[in-house]
Amino acid sequence: MRRPRNWSRALLLIWMGLVFVFLFLPILVVIIYSFNGGRNLYVWTEFSTRWYWVAVHNPRVVNALIVSLQAATISCAIAVCLGVPAGIALARRKGMWSPPFMVLLFIILGTPELVSAIGQMIWLDRIGLYDGLLRLAVGHSLFNLAVVILIVRARAEGLGEALEDAAADLGAVPWRAFMQITLPLMLPAVLASVLLSFILSFDDVIISLFVQRPGTSTLPIQILSSFKPGLKGDVAAIVVITLGVTLAGMLVAALMLRRSDKRGKFLGGALN
Amino acid sequence: MRIRIPRFSMAIPAMAWWAAFFIAPLGAIIYFSFGIKPSDPGAGVVDLTSLSFSNYIAATSEVYLTVFQITMRTAGLGTLACALVGFPVAYVLARHITTRWQPILLFLLVLPFWISFLLRTFAWRIILAPEGVLSHALQDIGLLSGPLSMLDTNSAVQLGIIYNYLPLMVLPMFVALDKIDPALIRGSMDLGAGPVRTFLSITLPLALPGILGGMVLTFILASGDYVVPAILGGAKGLMIGNLVATQILAAQNLPMGSAMAVILILMICGIVLSMLMLLMAFRWLLRTIAGPAVDARALSVAVAAETRERT
Numbered sequence: 287m288r289r290p291r292n293w294s295r296a297l298l299l300i301w302m303g304l305v306f307v308f309l310f311l312p313i314l315v316v317i318i319y320s321f322n323g324g325r326n327l328y329v330w331t332e333f334s335t336r337w338y339w340v341a342v343h344n345p346r347v348v349n350a351l352i353v354s355l356q357a358a359t360i361s362c363a364i365a366v367c368l369g370v371p372a373g374i375a376l377a378r379r380k381g382m383w384s385p386p387f388m389v390l391l392f393i394i395l396g397t398p399e400l401v402s403a404i405g406q407m408i409w410l411d412r413i414g415l416y417d418g419l420l421r422l423a424v425g426h427s428l429f430n431l432a433v434v435i436l437i438v439r440a441r442a443e444g445l446g447e448a449l450e451d452a453a454a455d456l457g458a459v460p461w462r463a464f465m466q467i468t469l470p471l472m473l474p475a476v477l478a479s480v481l482l483s484f485i486l487s488f489d490d491v492i493i494s495l496f497v498q499r500p501g502t503s504t505l506p507i508q509i510l511s512s513f514k515p516g517l518k519g520d521v522a523a524i525v526v527i528t529l530g531v532t533l534a535g536m537l538v539a540a541l542m543l544r545r546s547d548k549r550g551k552f553l554g555g556a557l558n
Numbered sequence: 559m560r561i562r563i564p565r566f567s568m569a570i571p572a573m574a575w576w577a578a579f580f581i582a583p584l585g586a587i588i589y590f591s592f593g594i595k596p597s598d599p600g601a602g603v604v605d606l607t608s609l610s611f612s613n614y615i616a617a618t619s620e621v622y623l624t625v626f627q628i629t630m631r632t633a634g635l636g637t638l639a640c641a642l643v644g645f646p647v648a649y650v651l652a653r654h655i656t657t658r659w660q661p662i663l664l665f666l667l668v669l670p671f672w673i674s675f676l677l678r679t680f681a682w683r684i685i686l687a688p689e690g691v692l693s694h695a696l697q698d699i700g701l702l703s704g705p706l707s708m709l710d711t712n713s714a715v716q717l718g719i720i721y722n723y724l725p726l727m728v729l730p731m732f733v734a735l736d737k738i739d740p741a742l743i744r745g746s747m748d749l750g751a752g753p754v755r756t757f758l759s760i761t762l763p764l765a766l767p768g769i770l771g772g773m774v775l776t777f778i779l780a781s782g783d784y785v786v787p788a789i790l791g792g793a794k795g796l797m798i799g800n801l802v803a804t805q806i807l808a809a810q811n812l813p814m815g816s817a818m819a820v821i822l823i824l825m826i827c828g829i830v831l832s833m834l835m836l837l838m839a840f841r842w843l844l845r846t847i848a849g850p851a852v853d854a855r856a857l858s859v860a861v862a863a864e865t866r867e868r869t
Contacts, residue, residue: 398782
């Protein structure tokens with residue numbers, strides 16, 4: 287095999303480097319400006335950590351953070367409870383039903399969030415679901431469910447059925463084989479999908495904006511509403527704090543996935 | 559003894575959930591789009607006594623059509639830019655990076671997704687500010703004569719869209735490129751095709767589904783975007799998402815907003831379909847330019863046969 291010429295390789299690597307700089311520049315800016323002591327987030331005045339102190343003492347920000355965490359937890363639970371069996375079924379119980387099901391799944395992934403959000407708002411009002419937290423959780427769960435199903439299906443297909451067949455040969459009834467073999471094998475996929483759907487829900491703007499009720503604003507909605515009167519350092523500080531927590535979570539997930547999966551399968555596997 | 563249960567029984571809860579909270583709401587949007595906003599505010603959000611196309615007629619008036627047009631152009635250009643900027647990155651990740659670094663770089667690529675999308679977009683306001691560092695730097699080196707005036711225009715929205723959807727475009731392209739068997743490339747080279755021809759007749763056709771998937775995904779998301787234009791676009795950079803949101807959240811005109819949402823979906827469907835057709839044409843063009851001599855499938859058979867002989 288001829289080695290690719292070095293200059294083209296170097297050019298490509300430089301290009302990739304530039305793209306990564308482009309992707310990370312705004313994140314760096316947020317981190318740096320969260321230490322901006324000025325009254326206005328955009329105008330740098332002096333280094334200070336005062337906005338961190340302000341942020342954790344602002345009841346509205348803290349409340350929004352709590353709402354975000356609660357909504358993410360519930361929507362995550364819904365998505366995982368419904369998505370794991372469906373994902374396994376897609377890999378193990380294929381049939382006439384699977385192609386239309388996949389079409390529905392891709393329609394859900396492909397529908398603009400805005401359209402889905404409007405539909406949610408109309409529908410949840412219609413059926414009389416007025417609990418702010420539940421509305422957020424239900425709204426976020428639809429897209430997350432699709433993501434969970436894709437991840438679990440990719441894992442179940444990657445593993446093959448040999449172990450379950452062996453369990454059946456050794457006399458395990460299907461239920462027992464499912465509980466003792468299939469589910470534990472799915473654990474990494476379940477963890478990955480828990481993380482992903484939690485974060486998708488945590489970061490969601492559009493669905494939250496439409497389905498929210500007074501008093502249950504999520505953190506992104508809080509940030510968005512403080513945009514008009516002028517953004518202050520406290521939102522940047524709270525985002526940097528959540529970033530730290532997220533990174534820690536991602537690290538744990540990455541380590542777990544590395545143990546259990548081959549390279550590049552984290553999101554790549556789900557997109558196959 | 560096995561009890562016969564339907565094969566899809568484990569998927570029933572998911573289906574029921576989607577039916578109740580996705581399909582039903584979609585139906586509600588379509589239904590509502592034919593109603594009118596009641597003149598009496600106490601009468602609820604929508605009057606469905608006489609269904610008509612009046613919202614659709616209003617939503618296709620010139621003012622709105624212009625915004626629809628701008629939206630499609632911004633999303634289309636953004637998608638194209640993401641593909642052009644992202645393809646080399648996906649290519650490097652799949653080809654020129656060792657397996658040791660690959661997962662780390664992939665992790666870095668998706669990392670921005672895990673940081674508040676809103677704040678990342680706000681950060682561009684700091685970067686692009688007329689009195690900001692970038693503006694001063696560009697003026698100092700003489701690239702700009704006055705302060706940077708990109709904020710609150712369509713070009714800032716364009717930049718924000720490229721920024722937000724770039725990783726989403728790279729991932730499917732990477733998956734497609736990564737799946738290509740290196741033996742095919744080697745085989746093509748062995749058979750005498752140069753790097754350019756190998757790229758055009760092996761790599762690109764095999765990666766096309768991934769490129770296409772990424773473009774469709776990016777386009778759909780970008781054309782329904784609300785946040786980026788709301789933050790970076792100001793009054794001059796509006797997209798259709800902002801108009802829909804205004805209709806519903808500010809003007810309380812649910813039927814009108816619903817009709818606009820339906821039009822948005824129809825437009826996206828139309829454009830995605832024509833994109834598909836365009837790419838089919840592109841594939842055909844590639845085949846004619848590169849010639850049928852190096853057919854990827856025939857090649858893979860040849861490579862497989864050769865490996866078998868060797869072992």
